[in-house]
Amino acid sequence: MLLTIPDVFSPEQVATIRQKLDSAEWTDGRVTAGHQSALAKNNMQIPEGHPVAKEVGEWILQSLGQNPLFVSAALPMKVFPPLFNRYAGGQSFGTHVDNAIRHLKGTTHRVRSDLSATLFFSSPEEYDGGELIIEDTYGIHSVKLPAGHMVLYPSSSLHKVLPVTRGARVSSFFWMQSMVRDDGARTLLFDLDNVAQSVGAADVNAPNAVKLTGIYHNLLRRWAEV
Ligand SMILES: O=C(O)CCC(=O)C(=O)O
Numbered sequence: 283m284l285l286t287i288p289d290v291f292s293p294e295q296v297a298t299i300r301q302k303l304d305s306a307e308w309t310d311g312r313v314t315a316g317h318q319s320a321l322a323k324n325n326m327q328i329p330e331g332h333p334v335a336k337e338v339g340e341w342i343l344q345s346l347g348q349n350p351l352f353v354s355a356a357l358p359m360k361v362f363p364p365l366f367n368r369y370a371g372g373q374s375f376g377t378h379v380d381n382a383i384r385h386l387k388g389t390t391h392r393v394r395s396d397l398s399a400t401l402f403f404s405s406p407e408e409y410d411g412g413e414l415i416i417e418d419t420y421g422i423h424s425v426k427l428p429a430g431h432m433v434l435y436p437s438s439s440l441h442k443v444l445p446v447t448r449g450a451r452v453s454s455f456f457w458m459q460s461m462v463r464d465d466g467a468r469t470l471l472f473d474l475d476n477v478a479q480s481v482g483a484a485d486v487n488a489p490n491a492v493k494l495t496g497i498y499h500n501l502l503r504r505w506a507e508v
């Protein structure tokens with residue numbers, strides 16, 4: 283499932299975050315890429331573990347943790363600390379699939395990337411190009427969102443970022459391991475959660491609402507790893 287999560291941050295919050303990001307030191311983005319993607323990648327990043335990355339990363343995780351749409355769609359178990367990238371002057375990222383396993387630097391912790399996310403911190407008017415192109419079983423999707431909005435997509439998808447030919451595209455990107463590994467199963471649960479909630483909107487204790495909620499939890503019990 284490819285899903286937009288709107289308004290992770292308000293325009294005021296985006297402005298504060300941009301000030302912090304713009305004043306950080308940026309280095310070659312190839313440091314966090316795998317062998318194939320390093321050859322395709324041409325952008326800048328804030329180094330992993332940089333204080334600004336840690337601070338803004340925490341804000342992102344806090345905001346997402348309170349976002350019902352994100353929680354229902356991702357069923358997150360572990361989120362890799364958010365990273366930050368910037369493309370300008372024709373920079374791009376060619377077609378690749380994200381590494382399956384991410385090691386947390388300096389620890390023995392690992393995160394399996396089930397879902398990938400890009401959270402935009404530049405508004406679309408600030409730059410030309412820079413679309414995130416995602417291929418899934420239903421075709422090719424071009425994603426360019428307002429600042430503060432995020433796209434969530436299966437890490438198994440081929441994707442690329444088109445060259446930024448004017449201005450700069452600043453965003454956060456990160457990966458997460460879901461309690462439900464399979465994208466198809468996770469999508470069914472997300473759809474079921476939405477239906478159960480709309481059926482229960484008038485009366486959460488109506489027999490059909492209780493039944494649907496029960497089915498949701500019983501499927502989650504079958505499919506979730508915790
Ligand atoms: O910049 C983006 O939107 C995606 C970045 C990306 O695909 C990656 O770093 O693996």
Ligand SMILES: [Fe+2]
Nearest residue numbers: 378379380441
């Ligand atoms: Fe990627």
